[in-house]
Amino acid sequence: MHKIPISFFLNGEKKTILADPMQRTVDLLRSELEMTGTKEGCSDGDCGACTVSIGSWEESGFVYRSVASCLLPVGRLQGKSLVTVEGVGNQTALSCIQKAIIDKHGVQCGFCSPGFVMSFFSLFSMNPIPDMKDVEIALQGNICRCTGYEGIRKAAEQMIGYQGTEIIVPPSIRSCQNAVKNLSQFLNTEEWRTPVTIDELCVALQQMPDAQIISGLTDLGVSFHTKGERPLQVIDVIQLEESRRIEIKEDGLHIGAALPLESIVLDRTVLNWLPTLGQLQLQMASKQIRNVATLGGNLCNASPIGDATVILSSANATVLVVNAKGKLRELNLTSFYTGYKQMQLEKGEIVLEVIIPPLQAGQTISFLKTGKRSSVDIASINSASNMVVQGKDIVHWTISIGGVAPTVVTFDLKDKDLSLEIPVEEIEAIGTSLSEKVVPLSDIRGSASYRKALVANHVVSHFLKQSGREETL
Template sequence: MKKGNIMESTEQVRLEFLLNGKKQSLFIDPTLSTLNLLKIHFHLMGTKEGCGEGDCGACTVALGELKDDSVVFSAVASCIYPAVKLHGKHLVTIEGLGSHSHLHLIQKHIVNSHGIQCGFCSPGIIMSFFALFAMNSHPKAEDVEIALQGNICRCTGYEGIKKAGDSLISHLATVPDAELADAIVPSYIATTIEDLKSIAVNEGIATYRIPHTLEEFKEATENEEPLLMAGGTDVRVQMKQHKIPSDRPIVDLSAIDELKKIALKDGMLCIGSQTTITECAKNQLIQQYVPELSDMARLMASTQIRNVATIAGNLANASPIGDATVLLLARNASLEILRHASKAVERVPLRSFFKAYRKTALEKNDLILEIEIPLQESEKSRTSVHFEKTSRRLDVDIATVNSASMMTFAGDQIISWVVAFGGVGPIPFTVEIVKKDKPLDKKLDDTKLAEIGRMVLAQCSVIDDVRGSTEYRKALVKNHIIKHYYTQTMPGQEG
């Protein structure tokens, strides 16, 4: 059977979760999206479908997850969020906030600021506001902008919506601390925490396995060749576009806590493969040791996508323009891979991971366990890493060309300079511009920078597609080199 663009499976999977304060228990098709679950099973029509591929934010809902006895909210795009992943969570939709006769505080501010523009986008915008203010009662205007990155308006613009954000910020500044949580979060969230805790673990079904440990993962993949799915932001879009058969059995990696750890080990920062991009942006170790990964997150996709997209998914999908990919290439990261055939754990340098267009060193059922980033600390040298992305739009757009540059300085010399590029060739690649045995004076003129640009281009065959012609991409490569150089050698003067 076909539902929308996705084939329906005949096997049903158990789903227990809370929806706007009420516990729900049912069996569903594992291919069902959260958006279709709301419409088909619960007849809730408030959440809208625009693009159906995670791009527009019309379908935004708030996902509540139990952490240390409280519920933590994040915005997700319900059109590509598999309903089965709701198990054990509290889903809040537009119907769970206010009503016609009693608007929620967020709705009141949006109405009063003339931020209601079209009926399609407004529910998603309100839910993005909700997920932000539920977790941060005193956000800055910039936080509001970031929260709304994934809500695209093509009719009017964002003035009224931004005003609503400003007026909510001002209003909440007058609310006493003890009343802040209740001003935004509906009271049913606190009273249903015990219901949330009572939901038993879900192991899935044959066509949708949900391992909770690495042992269970090995067992789930022992004799099958399922598709491994992490956040599903790529997998679900590819299924919608018929690039992956939607009835393909899935092993969902997102419940394996062993894959979510971030720690320092043997001079490396090790990031578990299931770490989401949002976690990368917030984690203190990452902020301290690899701050550019946190900074890059602002330029990748949208809040709704980053909340579920994982760092390993960005590498394993083998996209030629993955944003985390180029940064990790510049940083000379390695992957720890659990090989299915040998059952051994192998360390693979990321620089030899990409083999051909959309082909990596991963074989059938191989699992990326973690990403290891070497930390180069020396009293005699200073290292700087800079990420650059050129896309047609600042928000929710993949790059035409992206790059990351890692430079190491000793005194007035550049003693090492490596730049990784995406969107130039069929696979992302790394160029060593300055080698350790041939340091370069820090002061480079335009002629030298142009020569470096030509040297980089001589090492690849530049692609040509709808995002940009070969000539345009060549110009971008040269410009990225210049931008990296000035940003890293003369911060503040890069223009």
């Protein structure tokens, strides 16, 4: 893309730079601004070495969020406060975060350390007295390959003792928060359009029919970098107001497609409606990724193993889509996918929101994911079980499984009378019979036979969980 002026605050100081808005922030920092504190390890969101913190005004006030700068395009800095490790402390004046890591021997080679510092900065600037579960969630996306995590955990414990955000956010960075409001909040150029209303979206779709639709860019960012190709035009749907709400309506809970997954999995209304979605905070990607990755992106990357896709397919959710003429249509998620990475979505159609029908009495949705890491990993298989129980009878039981076919597939497991009290051996037989129906591939996440075995295990685990017999596992 052509270079354009982009205005933001960098470590508290206002900057207007001329840059290609699709350039990666890690490259801007390291190669052009010579700020090499931010490191680049994996280049695809996995290691956390490149973590920076982005500050902006949200409904709750000024919020700092950790983000992987290897997946963050410079265009997304417009109107934000970017904080890097250089802004938190320097060699002559280390911050209390850096001191705690040194005090507790949480550093050896130091390559991962700036990323840990920035994840700590994002956590402690928002929540000075987190518990250790909050700390673990904040560090999900940070890998250390030489020191290990004990010293880093102890550093967190030391910081919990500080009990104040003033000590975490340097005055120079804090003082720019109000000035951030005076900057235009996002880009609108001939090559990068950010529609806010449906009318603006329709105009953008009509004027730029070949533009790449972008949301959190956690999927697209990896593929742009791997292929060495960047789009010439983008329509950024992340500010669409129709896609940024969570609302209960007559037909169910409406969740905006442009909302970041981290906001969704922490939202009280969502958790009351479909508690299973809360599991994604521990099992999907990392804090840095969920802070920007959207629900719409998770559904529309059309991965056969998307975590939200599996849960929402099982919950019989629908998606509301709009086209360039403003025409709306609602599609059932179970029939939305037509093949590997293929959907019923037509060119120029955008997913606006997801609608989740209410759970009926006795209905539960259970989610399981088996992968090589507990978070920050795509699953070998994932599955969600939808069971309705009346008294002791199972009156409905379906299971949606990802990772065993080109799309998420849903099977009806209730082909005979079933009760919560049937012997586990009978459920094992149902699991084995289901595993014989799937034809998975072998790849780096597991062989076909391993995946088949997992299918059988998931069926039994869901049953034990949903029948309240989990202790027999």
